Amino acid sequence: MGKQGTRRNKSKPRAKQRRQLPSLPTSVHDLPDELLDRVLLGLGSPLDLIRAAATCRRWRRAIADESFLGRSHDLHGAPRVAGHYYPHLCPRRRPAVADAGRPFSLVFLPVPPAEADRPRRTYYYYSSPRRSRIRHNRCREIIDSRGSLLLLTNEPWREHIDRRRWSPDFIVCEPVSQRYQGILRPVDLSDLPMLGAFLLDGGGRGGNTMSNFRVLSVFYEHDRPRYQFGTPRARSIHLAGRSGGRVYWGIEDGTMLVLDESTLRFSVLTFPAQMQGTYRRTSFRVIGGAVAGEDGVRVVRVHGEDLEVFGQLPDSGEWVMEKSVGLRDAMARLPGWDWDCQFRCFPVRIVTAGNTFVVLTPAEKTWLFSLELETMEVEQEHERNRHVGTSYPCALPWPPVLRACVHRGCNAAGADGAMLRRPRYTVLRLRCCPAGCCDRTQSVNLEVYARAAAGAFWS
Template structure:
């Protein structure tokens, strides 16, 4: 073969090699900017946590503070992982001895998606110390001086939740006989990461009755750690020296940190001539649009603005002026939250939903339904139901749980479609429920660095990710 033919053949082979397809590409060939763009489009924090467990590079991308801030701004707060259901020991239209509120059993966590969320990681057993030998049953409620935890304390009760945090009361057994007669101690905890902080009651106001306790957002940015970015609002009653059956509400706010502590706000009522009934005739009615409402079995409501910590009275128009009793009245927000305020009220066997027009402030009926007719086809219905007034067991922005007065038979009404059903988990127990979300931002500590000694040591010793601990990866 001549030299010219060999050159021509080599050129043909080189040309053929240049036309061969390149090797297979994968997501690992994406630059960091495009990889972050792909991860930002994951719609669920659960998917994001699983992506972070794939490899070190993906975990480094997700663990970046800028990435997590952009993810929350794009998708909003993480979804609710489940709810803690608290069961009352008495029917909804009954009270304890001497008019006390019904005692509650320990809360049970029910995941919103059992196939994804492991309910075991939301247990509150880390708050309790096991009994030791020699403990007497009647001493089980006492404080354990050797530990910050309390042995099998049944005086603890969930009173509020916000994001991934829970707010619980913590009182000795002699004060838990009637929890509204004393200002209790509190515990703020994050079940998934098993962290908690005890909060002692205000020393100067420990003798005042408790009207309600609530979790508020912290004063910092929403991207901070939840256990260091919260506030506790405690609302107390100060009895009048001259008229025993009337009181003045007081608001106290606790802020964590070295510069934190209790701040007592002595804001009086807007009208000095207005008197608030005693605590025995008041009840928590709901929260909406950053305000807290209490019914007083009159045509007016006690309102606390969470931003200004000032109290005021709200009077309804004539068509809504019915007694604001605990069993027949609730204040809720809109389906998407925001500044919408709605009122759920029972008038006989009719359930009515009122909303306030944003422009004029006028209250109008949004929806109504006859409970007797709507529940006739539900399992367990009896013909003699609703001869007595029905009772509201619990209510949120999307649904309300009710029962007839003749018997505890729970069913719920969807406030958007006004459809009734009694198969949902919320219809199993008498009592409130408290939503709980996964921690945000997730604590991604392992395998973040590029394989250096620090990263390897952290991989061996660091605890499981707070986000990954709440899901089954």
């Protein structure tokens, strides 16, 4: 019975008792390694991990361990997007980051290098109405982002060139670590129109850092000797979007050109008649699936006064219209909508499209609003509605490179050396035959250009 009493007197103060047991751990030092790992695995952000690794040697060893970083990545996934870059923001026409902090500034990038030794032809298209639009933003423009990296075009200041007639040089940079790598365009292809340039995974173990990337640029070669009516011209090929490891271009004759990013093979896709059109970027985009992390492909387009979303049925792969909304009614619900111009503002144009939203504007004046594809509701409050152009997400680098004060033999250096030997820049030259088959491609990688034009990389 006495036992019952003993058992019940939990409320007795016993604050001093643990002091009599010096073997009991009292601090983080006494945690065994597996528990320390477990605690450190709770730190998802690379920022927290790097700071924790700077506290003491034991923690640094634990964090720099490759298997630890691997497990942390498995648990938390790639670092979350820290901010978005938007075009047209800062005074000197450098692209700027709108919603992230100081480490994402791009001011460290040098001005484009002098081009004295390389004759540069300039194309003017006086008849082209596009020229006036291009003029302001040609110098340096973000064209892709991947993880913590950005891909920028690098042009001399105020050179008026048609994007589709002149292939630019590139800069790949990592804003947070202020590292960059310049890539000169292949000279022998520089008069071919470029269909697009993309940052790809370098295929190494380096995660999304400067030691692990590939740049792919796609040029279009119009087959002049065999030109026939019906061969698409470069300006009738429109980049429609990227999703699930594939790049999609719409050709105005109604077919889609698809490039598989892993195999670098082209294929041709024909949408059902109800979805066909001119595939211009102002009215047609390919986006990813509604569920994050899935490789689905959807199409969003403006058709007359409606915005339509098409998706594929999971079993048959048949394309069906998922959603549709009348833009005239939707826009009328927006506060500040100018009733006077509502009738002359159609058609509505697509400014940019993400997996969950589309930013639109009336054609006649820039008045941005966006449509959430989940709810098909229009809104104007989001940051994305303040910038004319695509936004590029940027994340913190992964994995954190912890070399200082970590002894792990020569493995790391060896891995890095192997990485540098990989081709970093792949050029695809697409030739289109009159019959419309787009499979004759030529792949040239970095080594070829490094020999052809010494110093193809600068930094």
